[in-house]
Amino acid sequence: MKQEGERDERPGKPEPLFVKVGKYAAIGLEFPSTVLGGFFLGYLLDRYLSSSPWFMASFTILALIGAFIRLVRLLERFSGDDK
DSSP states (O other), X not given: OXXXXXXXXXXXXXXXXXXXHHHHHHHHHHXXXXXXXXXXXXXXXXXXXXXXXXXHHHHHXXXXXXXXXXXXXXXXXXXXXXX
């Protein structure tokens, strides 16, 4: 018996549109927020340590690389759900 709040996981049953939109919206928001987080953290470290622009550039590039890796992994996982 299905409990309240559980999704129906039967094979062949398509997901509702709002679930798919939510997944891809999460990807779309996660990518820029990761890059902006790296930029902001680097900016704060540069201000604190007076080392501008080294931490800001480094953290932005690291966050960009991490965001791309996360984007590829999420897209692979979500594209497997559509088959």
